[in-house]
Amino acid sequence: MRLQGVRRFHLARDVEEALSLLSAYDGRGALLAGGVDLLRVPGREVEGLIDITRMGLAFxxxxxxxxxxxxxxxxxxxxxxxxxxxxxxxxxxxxxxxxxxxxxxxxxxxxxxxxxxxxxxxxxxxxxxxxxxxxxxxxxxxxxxxxxxxxxxxxxxxxxxxxxxxxxPPWEGAFAYEKVGRSATDIALLNACCGLGMDDGTIAWARVAVGARPERGERLPWAEEALVGQKAGPALWAEVGRLVESKVEVGDDRRAGGTWRRHTAGVLVARALARAAEKAAG
Ligand SMILES: Cc1cc2nc3c(=O)[nH]c(=O)nc-3n(C[C@H](O)[C@H](O)[C@H](O)COP(=O)(O)OP(=O)(O)OC[C@H]3O[C@@H](n4cnc5c(N)ncnc54)[C@H](O)[C@@H]3O)c2cc1C
Known part of the structure; x- marks a missing residue:
């Protein structure tokens, strides 16, 4: 955003007021929450900032x-x-x-x-x-x-x-998250979030998502299908990790190459599944 263009700052008291201000600015107003992103990224011209952090939506x-x-x-x-x-x-x-x-x-x-x-x-x-x-x-x-x-x-x-x-939503089971970045505080070069529900050692449901591929996180339904109905254990995590490595859609960007991402996706999914299963069993 070019901040030079900002002429007014509003503290919206409720959603109705925020919407009415947005409408009055007709595309030249922006909702401001934490401001971490909005005040950093150059973008469209904005004349009015509408602070929405005092509307009772923090809970x-x-x-x-x-x-x-x-x-x-x-x-x-x-x-x-x-x-x-x-x-x-x-x-x-x-x-x-x-x-x-x-x-x-x-x-x-x-x-x-x-x-x-x-x-x-x-x-x-x-x-x-x-x-x-x-x-x-x-x-x-x-x-x-x-x-x-x-x-x-x-x-x-x-x-x-x-x-x-x-x-x-409520889940009868557990999820685990894995991320690889260049440092502990840097953004992800790749990440994965997996969840499992178990019924007497057999997987009742599974959720598998991989992000920063470099595309935004998406579920991998074929990996989820490969898990459901199977006996939980290291052999299964390794098998699904290999499946992910062979099928996941990844790409190159200036941070990491597709070959590295492909291999790492398999590793992260296997790790996240193992940890989710441990939590679900515990
Ligand atoms: C240096 C840096 C490092 C970061 N590292 C990470 C990281 O490691 N991992 C990670 O996940 N993310 C990371 N982020 C992203 C960060 O989490 C998001 O930018 C942040 O959560 C945005 O929240 P905000 O409240 O500051 O949004 P704002 O900057 O206030 O708003 C962002 C956008 O959302 C719109 N908006 C905000 N709230 C609403 C609402 N309620 N309704 C409609 N529109 C709304 C705004 O109008 C604006 O367009 C990083 C960002 C920065 C700047």
Missing amino acids: VDGAGGRLRVGATTTLTEVLESPDTAHYAGGVLAEVLRAVAVPPLRNMATLGGAVVSAHPWADLPTALVALGAEARWVGDTEGRGSVEELYQGEFRGLFRKAVLTEIRF
């Missing part, structure tokens, strides 16, 4: 085994919530600890991470694996899985709508 609620998180909850608030620790084997805490550094997590919000959706980011891969649902208010109220949103024109949608909440 974490883990009632009933699912998790509801308000869009303006900071990543630190999500990470430190006891509800997050108990959800799906504590996977969200693993993911959030992998996001950059604490000062950034103190500012960045979960909603901002959903909307900015960098292909190399940690959260999109986990949100897709976990079957997270987004809820928003625009001309009308809307909801949809984050996985489906990422397959469409979600950026256009959130120029005219406020993301209000992200809901994570």
